[in-house]
Amino acid sequence: MDHGSLLVLTLGLAAFPPPIFASMVVPEAFKKHEVVPDVIPAAPSAQVKVIFEGGVEAKLGNELTPTQVQNPPKVSWDTEPDTLYTLVKTDPDAPSRADPKFREWHHWLIVNIPGTDISKGDVLSEYVGSGPPKGTGLHRYVYLVYKQAGKITDAEHGHLTNRSGDNRGGWKIAKFADKHKLGTPIAGNLFQAQWDDYVPKLYKQLGA
Ligand SMILES: *[C@@H]1O[C@H](CO)[C@@H](O)[C@H](O)[C@H]1NC(C)=O
Numbered sequence: 001m002d003h004g005s006l007l008v009l010t011l012g013l014a015a016f017p018p019p020i021f022a023s024m025v026v027p028e029a030f031k032k033h034e035v036v037p038d039v040i041p042a043a044p045s046a047q048v049k050v051i052f053e054g055g056v057e058a059k060l061g062n063e064l065t066p067t068q069v070q071n072p073p074k075v076s077w078d079t080e081p082d083t084l085y086t087l088v089k090t091d092p093d094a095p096s097r098a099d100p101k102f103r104e105w106h107h108w109l110i111v112n113i114p115g116t117d118i119s120k121g122d123v124l125s126e127y128v129g130s131g132p133p134k135g136t137g138l139h140r141y142v143y144l145v146y147k148q149a150g151k152i153t154d155a156e157h158g159h160l161t162n163r164s165g166d167n168r169g170g171w172k173i174a175k176f177a178d179k180h181k182l183g184t185p186i187a188g189n190l191f192q193a194q195w196d197d198y199v200p201k202l203y204k205q206l207g208a
Pocket of ligand 1: 129
């Protein structure tokens with residue numbers, strides 16, 4: 001190859017990075033952090049944006065504190081017109097990653113979200129911050145978005161408030177996705193967190 005064509009190739013790559021690079025980011029992070037296979041069998045290709053108060057963001061496995069994530073974040077993802085979505089936040093590491101006997105403890109579940117307007121969705125499980133027990137190390141908090149084929153109802157699940165921890169543990173998003181034929185999630189993200197002194201306040205909120 002002469003210098004001229006090498007230059008064209010280099011400039012071409014810089015101007016048009018192959019899209020495969022961008023679309024591998026989430027699958028690689030989900031593999032590295034073992035979200036695949038601990039939570040779901042196949043990773044989404046896109047990222048869901050999860051932004052907490054003060055602009056703190058989930059970044060595919062970074063560490064945040066329970067204090068930082070105590071209130072519901074702003075969440076967004078790429079949408080198609082006239083489409084409903086399901087959003088979940090789930091912790092596969094309950095009570096610890098080493099001994100996850102209550103896998104998963106789910107923190108948030110909203111269905112029938114038109115686009116990304118979560119205020120118009122049906123809340124099945126209200127938002128609960130992150131409350132990893134003291135001494136249990138880092139927990140993974142996984143966000144997933146599924147595209148729905150139609151409207152979902154789930155009387156069996158009912159409505160879980162964030163004033164109680166009942167029926168949150170021993171739950172599986174993959175089972176819920178199967179039950180409602182949601183397929184593979186279209187977007188995902190995760191952060192990790194370990195105990196800090198906000199956790200006792202969260203337990204009080206849950207009546208524990
Ligand atoms: C509890 O859930 C309600 C209703 O979904 C929500 O508005 C509120 O922000 C949640 N509170 C906390 C502390 O997560």
